[in-house]
Amino acid sequence: MDTTPTRRPVWLRDSSTPPLADVFRSIPVRAGGSGWRRFLAFVGPGYLVAVGYMDPGNWATSLAGGSQFGYALLAVALISNIMAIILQSLCARLAIATGKDLAQACRDAFPRWLSWPLWALAELAICATDLAEVIGTAIGLNLIFGIPLEIGIFITAADVFLILWLQTKGFRWIEAFIITLLGVIATCFVIQIALADPNWGDLIRGFAPTTDIVTNPDMLYLALGIIGATVMPHNLYLHSGIIQTRAYGHTVPEKREALKFATIDSTVALMFALTINASLLVLAAATFHGNGMVVSDLTEAHGLLSPLLGAAFAPVLFGIALLCCGLNSTVTATMAGQIVMEGFIDIRMAAWARRLVTRLVAIVPAIVVILIYGEAQLGELLVLSQVILSLQLPFAVVPLVMFTASKGKLGALVAPLWLTVAAALIATLLVTLNVKLIFDFLTGAL
Template identity: 45%
Template sequence: MSDFKGSISIPKDGTPWAKFFRFLGPGLLVSVGYMDPGNWATDIEAGSRFGYLLLSIVLFSSLGAIALQYLSLKLGIASGMDLALASRMQFGKKTNLFQWFLAEIAIIATDIAEVLGSALAFKLLFGCSLLTGVAITCLDTFIVLAFAGKGFRKIEAIILGLVATIGICYLVELLLLDLHMPSVLAGYIPSLSLAHDPHSWYLAIGIVGATIMPHNLYLHSAIVQTRKIGVSEVEKRQAIRFSTIDTVVSLSLAFLVNSAILILAASAFHGTGRNEVADIQDAHRLLEPIMGSWLAPLLFAIALLASGQSSTFTGTIAGQVILEGYLNLQLPSWKIRLITRSLALIPAFIGVAWLGDDSTGKLLVITQVILGLQLPFAVYPLVKFTSDKKLMGSFANRRPLKLLTWGLFAVISTANIWLIVQIFN
């Protein structure tokens, strides 16, 4: 990542629109993590089991994500440090190593979801076995390598194309459905009817883990620094303002995609009495007979492949940020990709071989719960650092934002403690 820092110039004499255009991109890369294959598994099972009721969790998670990603971009622009580097500078050696270990687990869990999602997409599109699909995902390493030296703006353009593919596919899917919009909109209102169902809590935490992803907090604080913004307070404030708009727009798109996945599952499966659809393969198989079109499962598989491949790029970049920041270790992107993908392939192979081709949904949900459990350990330092006036100066969080983000940290931590208690009971 150090090679890309300040690589995109901002015209000092340009119009506000010209400057704003140069800031577009980092939010899009971050949004990829909010619509990766792990989200699909949790959203499909949530929609199948509980209809539209967990749309309120998708909404809450998306709003929380915008708040935390705002802190992340502000840390990167105001301090000139990403979250991993700030942790190394502010914490002791033991705490730093512990934080690095948890961040690496989050990266591996994210990559397992990418492996499983991409492998399943290959199976659905080409009819190969899931194990063969897992093996094919090794090749995406070479895709990353092919574009590693092309410049950061090229990577952002590729991600834009993949995200647009996902969005178009789901727009067409929803147009094929006969949605009852009052029921859909009612799902965004929190309901107490799910409070006593342990599985709804499990899925809710999975949705939070799939939506607010730990590695995105590290990623965003680094990639906003690809813009060469200057050192004055005025320039930094302008950069924060433009980057915030970029983030809100991009994460709103991710929110719509996540909503679309859950709505599709709720309408197509829960609405027709199929309340036990928890696997992406089952969802794909049932779409054609339920929706009456061969186009529906094809678009579903194409969007899944685009989701997995776009996550490959951001996962590689986040891995670089974590290694450089926590360990001051700079490795070529191909080495990081090989290490991370190898660590993800082993559990993916074991899980599929042990549990069978129908295990993808369960394995994906597990990865998202793991990410949810890791999240407080990334949120705590982020809120702490951005509230520190010595580090942030005039950009430090003010009282309302402190209360909001510490409250969000408390909610996430409490939910995770509850989940751990339920697992061991």
């Protein structure tokens, strides 16, 4: 009898190393504790994911939408946020059911040769994300401290030391850092909106969709921009990796409870992200739209806040919030980079080394644009970063929907039919809108 072991086909290969191995299942979930205490053990990953929905690209879109159309696009912000909630819940479902992140799941499901181009596309998207963070952080430093943008861009490279220090403290410290900065951002916007004194009746009505969004070409264009930039591909890899920092058990009931708590965490966190994005739109509507101004540039918005709101500290709060967003995104982009590199091609790199490499890739084009074309062209660079993200989106969203719909992969935790259909429709819409974004960029419409 032949006892030679049968070689497994490449598509059945199994990833043995967990995502972010140094913190994998490092946060205990007490089986004997109360439901509330077990839920608190899952609070955190959703807020790291929420950071990706508040990048400088979203800021520019919200400022343009609010200043041009008042509160009308709040409905679009709400709808796009619901889409994000559904897709991020699928990330948690995939991770908890299989013990793998999205990158590992792709590596195991597809032929080996495909892992490398998928990894390259994911890395390109992360570098594009980092580019937006570099620009946003540099603008924040410029607005608060008057530091020239080209110097501020180099200063952003120092954030690697912050990340290294946080990682020595444990994953809970990273989450606490993120949540603290999100609290600072929220406080800044609460004060600014109080100073702006919006029309609360119009604000509430803004969350109800109107036919103007479809019939007005300019409004439709901005609405498409808000929806199309909703889901950041690196967030899908990130969420499916960091949710596994929880030691939630291996039985189906334990996994079901973990999925419930993880979904609640991400849903609440993304509603918080909606609050921030809506606050930007409300601030622009109350401050600029009411005075007949259309603003899409972050620096211009900062300069107009003080004379329009009548408070010298209003633009400082705006700059602080922008700087906090940049710092937050720095941490999450680094972890997403680790997850895709380890998941797709099983290569491990020291956190400081991977951070410096990623940041240098972002710094170089930003410096070149400033030196050759001037600071005014940084906005164009932001648009380019969004286009690059759009290129990666189908390669992250489509596999996610496929995997979570497969009973063979997820077993008892397979997504119900209604959720799969909803996610497939959302994926189709997002991919279509991002294709349009790419087309507009290539034809000069952007």
